Amino acid sequence: MISLAKNELYRLFLSPLAWIILALSQLILAYLFLTHIDYFIQIQAKISAIPGAPGVTELIAIPLLNNAATLLLLIAPLVTMRLIAEERRNESLPLLLSAPLSTHQIVLGKYLGTFGFFLVLLLMISLMPLSLSLGSQLDFGLLASGLLGLALLLASFSAIGLYLSSLTKQPTIAAMTTFASLFLLWIIDWAGNTQITAESSNLFSWLSLLRHYQSLLQGQVNSSDIAYYLIVISTFLILTIRRLDTERLN
Amino acid sequence: MSSVLLSAKELSRSYGQEKAVENISFEIKRGEVLGFLGPNGAGKSTTMKMLSGNLSPNHGEIIINGYDLLSQPKQAKAHIGYLPEQPPLYKELTVKEFLSFCAKINQIPSSKQKAAVDTAIERCGLADVTQRLIGHLSKGYQQRVGIAQAIIHTPAVVILDEPTSGLDPIQIREIRHLIRDIATEHSVILSTHILPEVEMLCDRVQIINKGQLILSDTIKGFGQQMQTSHLLVELTYPPAINVLEGIAGVITVETVTDTLFRLHYIPENNPINEIVSRAASEQWQLTQLTPQQHSLEDVFMKIIRDESHPAEQETL
Numbered sequence: 001m002i003s004l005a006k007n008e009l010y011r012l013f014l015s016p017l018a019w020i021i022l023a024l025s026q027l028i029l030a031y032l033f034l035t036h037i038d039y040f041i042q043i044q045a046k047i048s049a050i051p052g053a054p055g056v057t058e059l060i061a062i063p064l065l066n067n068a069a070t071l072l073l074l075i076a077p078l079v080t081m082r083l084i085a086e087e088r089r090n091e092s093l094p095l096l097l098s099a100p101l102s103t104h105q106i107v108l109g110k111y112l113g114t115f116g117f118f119l120v121l122l123l124m125i126s127l128m129p130l131s132l133s134l135g136s137q138l139d140f141g142l143l144a145s146g147l148l149g150l151a152l153l154l155a156s157f158s159a160i161g162l163y164l165s166s167l168t169k170q171p172t173i174a175a176m177t178t179f180a181s182l183f184l185l186w187i188i189d190w191a192g193n194t195q196i197t198a199e200s201s202n203l204f205s206w207l208s209l210l211r212h213y214q215s216l217l218q219g220q221v222n223s224s225d226i227a228y229y230l231i232v233i234s235t236f237l238i239l240t241i242r243r244l245d246t247e248r249l250n
Numbered sequence: 251m252s253s254v255l256l257s258a259k260e261l262s263r264s265y266g267q268e269k270a271v272e273n274i275s276f277e278i279k280r281g282e283v284l285g286f287l288g289p290n291g292a293g294k295s296t297t298m299k300m301l302s303g304n305l306s307p308n309h310g311e312i313i314i315n316g317y318d319l320l321s322q323p324k325q326a327k328a329h330i331g332y333l334p335e336q337p338p339l340y341k342e343l344t345v346k347e348f349l350s351f352c353a354k355i356n357q358i359p360s361s362k363q364k365a366a367v368d369t370a371i372e373r374c375g376l377a378d379v380t381q382r383l384i385g386h387l388s389k390g391y392q393q394r395v396g397i398a399q400a401i402i403h404t405p406a407v408v409i410l411d412e413p414t415s416g417l418d419p420i421q422i423r424e425i426r427h428l429i430r431d432i433a434t435e436h437s438v439i440l441s442t443h444i445l446p447e448v449e450m451l452c453d454r455v456q457i458i459n460k461g462q463l464i465l466s467d468t469i470k471g472f473g474q475q476m477q478t479s480h481l482l483v484e485l486t487y488p489p490a491i492n493v494l495e496g497i498a499g500v501i502t503v504e505t506v507t508d509t510l511f512r513l514h515y516i517p518e519n520n521p522i523n524e525i526v527s528r529a530a531s532e533q534w535q536l537t538q539l540t541p542q543q544h545s546l547e548d549v550f551m552k553i554i555r556d557e558s559h560p561a562e563q564e565t566l
Contacts, residue, residue: 003354003355007354010347011340011342011343014342015342090339090340090341091336091338092338092339092340094299094302094304094332094334094338095338095339095352095355095399096355098302098303098304098327098330098331099327099356100324100325100327100328100355100356101324101327102323102324248303248304248305248306249306
């Protein structure tokens with residue numbers, strides 16, 4: 001399982017895709033990071049007089065993580081699309097299926113490999129706000145909670161992407177369906193905001209990936225939010241395992 | 251020692267309404283090379299996929315080295331190596347990287363992985379290309395990497411699905427050589443639609459057509475079956491048919507034209523001498539005497555056609 005994850009990560013880095021994603025996302029986020037800093041410097045003089053005003057972490061790091069989540073929503077499907085769909089297209093899946101591995105080892109191996117890549121990305125993103133600690137005082141608790149939120153979000157993206165990649169032979173279809181599902185789960189709480197039907201909107205806003213991320217970005221580590229992400233991750237992993245198992249039957 | 255390494259019982263598999271494989275049972279013993287012969291679409295690949303655990307049968311069981319493939323898949327799969335029709339390769343890896351990965355996923359203990367990779371490289375003649383990317387290798391070499399992948403964990407049974415398809419004649423020869431070499435240490439199940447390949451490589455042959463096993467024999471028996479011989483005899487003044495039928499050894503006489511006859515005879519009792527001498531003494535004027543032997547292709551076609559005729563009549 002671990003060797004499968006390593007292999008997945010290694011093969012990802014052999015393709016230019018991984019490097020381009022790392023470089024471009026870093027570039028875009030660095031630009032956003034600078035605009036946030038710029039804004040902070042502009043208003044610094046005004047807010048320094050107010051007691052209990054938001055600090056560097058709230059005004060730079062958290063908006064950056066928020067931007068990063070949106071950017072990764074666009075990027076994640078590109079990383080997860082190839083996971084199983086491409087193996088199927090290259091007909092290399094029998095290699096794994098005829099090896100003495102169980103389906104859940106195959107699925108978890110691939111999942112961990114992809115998540116490993118996202119952790120690298122996360123680490124690089126977190127370097128930017130961390131660099132502020134050289135000249136300023138950071139709220140590490142808040143930052144940690146935000147990073148935890150982004151990590152959980154990425155873990156959910158990977159699980160959903162993995163499942164949708166297991167459904168098809170065409171990586172592009174996997175990418176499109178993943179993007180559509182992630183986007184839907186992202187904006188589903190917009191229905192929740194209209195407050196027309198209270199009950200269904202509660203459900204919709206609970207389903208939203210974004211809603212749970214927001215509370216983590218505010219520094220609230222609620223077990224219900226973490227449970228939500230864990231439920232999403234395990235649901236889609238189990239669906240993937242089932243999908244590969246039934247493929248042998250049909 | 252002739253222990254049974256793999257036994258398949260009453261395997262059936264259908265895709266929707268279509269029955270791909272129906273009620274196939276067979277066994278393979280240690281050190282044996284079993285050839286699966288059949289035209290394209292006969293169910294060879296489906297059978298191979300089931301044996302390797304890539305596809306579950308609708309019905310039946312597969313026992314590999316004492317483990318049931320369906321209830322103990324992990325233990326059973328550790329004893330098989332599988333090369334599908336399309337070799338399953340990661341083209342962005344080098345040969346060595348790929349084989350190391352295969353060694354890991356086949357649960358070879360880490361202390362023995364390097365040795366296993368080296369052995370597989372050496373046995374498959376890949377020593378010159380270990381650092382090359384698989385995607386840059388020729389089809390023949392890719393096939394060798396595929397075979398190396400299948401034997402890396404020294405499985406009891408190696409399953410090769412059309413290992414020589416799509417290769418040029420020289421590569422085919424090399425791959426056949428490699429298969430023969432592998433057969434000295436592993437039992438091999440080989441599927442092919444090329445008859446001479448079976449004759450060259452296999453100890454036992456099974457012919458499969460339309461999902462059913464229609465012949466299972468040793469290669470020797472298969473050869474004998476091919477030699478149910480007949481003679482083509484042309485006589486300008488032929489005697490009555492029953493005179494020809496009366497010649498010792500002749501089973502049946504077929505009249506091709508007025509003067510041309512096809513005599514079927516028992517191989518152990520060749521009637522050529524008697525025909526020649528009687529033709530001379532009774533002045534039949536023998537003008538042609540041609541022994542005819544079935545080629546492998548003929549027998550193959552004959553067996554398949556014999557099987558499919560009744561089915562055709564049913565549908566008429």
